[in-house]
Amino acid sequence: MIRTLLAATAALSLAACSASSAELDIPEVEPGELNEQTMIDVTRTLSSDEFEGRMPGSAGEEKTVALLIEKFAAAGLKPGNGESWVQKVPLVEITGKDFAPLTISGGDEDISLEYSKDWVGVTYREDAATSLADSELVFVGYGINAPERGWNDYEGIDMTGKTAVILVNDPDFGAETLEGDFNGKAMTYYGRWTYKYEEAARQGAAGAIIIHDTEPASYGWNVVESSWSGPQAYAQRGENAPPLTQMNGWVQMDAGKAILAAAGQDFSALASAAKEKGFKPVPLGLTAATSFSNDIRKFESQNVIGILPGTERPDEYIMHTAHWDHLGRCTPASDGDDICNGAVDNATGTAALVALAEAHAKAGATPRSLVFLAVTAEESGLLGADYYAANPVFPLSQTVGGINMDAFLIAGPSKDVTVVGPGKSQLDEFLNAALEATGRTPTPNPNPEAGYYYRSDHFAFAKRGVPMLYVDGGEDLAEGGTEAGAAIAMDYRDNRYHGPKDEFDENWDWSGVMQDLQLFYRLGRMMGMSTSWPNWNEGDEFKATRDESCAAEGGC
Secondary structure, three states: OEEEEEOOOOOOOOHHHOOOOOEEEEEOOOOOOOOHHHHHHHHHHHOOHHHOOOOOOOHHHHHHHHHHHHHHHHHOOEEOEOOEOEEEEEEEEEEEEOOOOEEEEOOOOOEEEOEOOOEEEEOOOOOOEEEEEEEEEEEOOOOOEEHHHOEEOOOOOOOOOOEEEEEOOOOOOOOOOOOOOOOOOOOOHHHOHHHHHHHHHHOOOOEEEEEOOHHHHOOOHHHHHHHOOOOEEEEOOOOOOOOOOOEEEEEOHHHHHHHHHHOOOOHHHHHHHHOOOOOOOEEEEEEEEEEEEEEEEEEEEEEEEEEEOOOOEEEEEEEEEEEOOOOEEOOOOOOOOOEEOOHHHHHHHHHHHHHHHHHHHHHOOOOEEEEEEEEOOOOOOOHHHHHHHHOOOOOHHHEEEEEEOOOOOOOOOEOEEEEOOOOOEOHHHHHHHHHHHHOOEEEEOOOHHHOHHHOOOHHHHHOOOOOEEEEEEOOOEOOOHHHHHHHHHHHHHHHOOOOOOOOOOOOOOOHHHHHHHHHHHHHHHHHHHOOOOOOEOOOOOOHHHHHHHHHOOOOO
């Protein structure tokens, strides 16, 4: 049976993406036959030591891709890239070594910062040796240049050859509401480290150093240290590529404060000033120097793509995305374990692609095509998803929308789900319908300041106009409520996230995961059966791109 729901944004037209009516066609669907054993088996296998942490370009990748092709085929999918199950993704792996201290000169005495303990750094350049020599330090606040918001932290300074010292997050961090120049407590893309390094490079900087702070970063130094040491994968650069700094890095909070103190500056005073519109960069009168060498390896990684072709409108596509990669070998735990197995992050999400494919194939194809995309190199900066979105197998103008799955935290059943980026698109109406059918409620992300909407693979599609949902497990657990949910999330973040102890546990209770998986099944099926083309809500940063895509010939 089909029921029609009024969109929350009923006054909006859907531009070229649908009929002129503001109503959305949201079908009712039956629950899916989802196999818990599939989730267990695939998660266990992918996160075993045999797969060595699933680092792109490693033997672990070969095993992962082979397993996914086998499982997709057995589930009843067809190869998603013509006759191939994979899309090649050209990457370069740069492994820094022989790190000299990061030396800060110009104060009363030099400051020598120890690699790993006090600072970490990488280069995106394909150079055998990296040398940052006597680069003048400039405090640039949050490192943002946003003309549309009347904000430029680089105003009035030539950064050529200099090193930017940058704060984590954006100027509205700490706000209590969603009002402000940078969306209040909800982080914007300007708060992400990826943006900060890109903008420093555009300004001509030789280096960019972010001062780590656990709360605005939403993760501890241990995550920075493990993620930014060892092999780092990047997209291979083509012609006319954007500029790059020589070195990008992080320093511990205490080290950052010491640097500013050596310049006669107070961290708290500068941080407060940086929150105000009209902030001007502050030359510190200090220089930074370090050096390290790099091993460089060019290789092709792989996105794995399966499709369940649509029965009536096969050229309209619903995306299901999850990243298969993790960190490979990383900083050892106290027991010597150096394999970051990534059981929760994101063997669970990858297993979910397989389980959903099985259930949809068993229920029968929908009118629209359902695509199952396991992407590479998410941990390196959403590289696989971004490569697909820039080189789509299925045109983005014909991609209706999608669902991203990144880490199913094992916490048991919940009364709600956590919606990351609520209110952005009309896909919220599909989500509300699916939640109503399962007796659950939506909870806005309790930590919007962490900017999670900009930190997973759906963002590569969203910034190119494709509406995407990103939904996490709930905060209000059936046993223990919100207090228990917060405790489990904090325990995972502090003790396992991006570390060797994110390992499979035979004693896990999968009931909450299966509850979430049922929600994703309903969402995919609803979109696959619908005739509507959901759009971004009025005022969203991605709506103009979607409208342009839909207006093109053959679009939407």
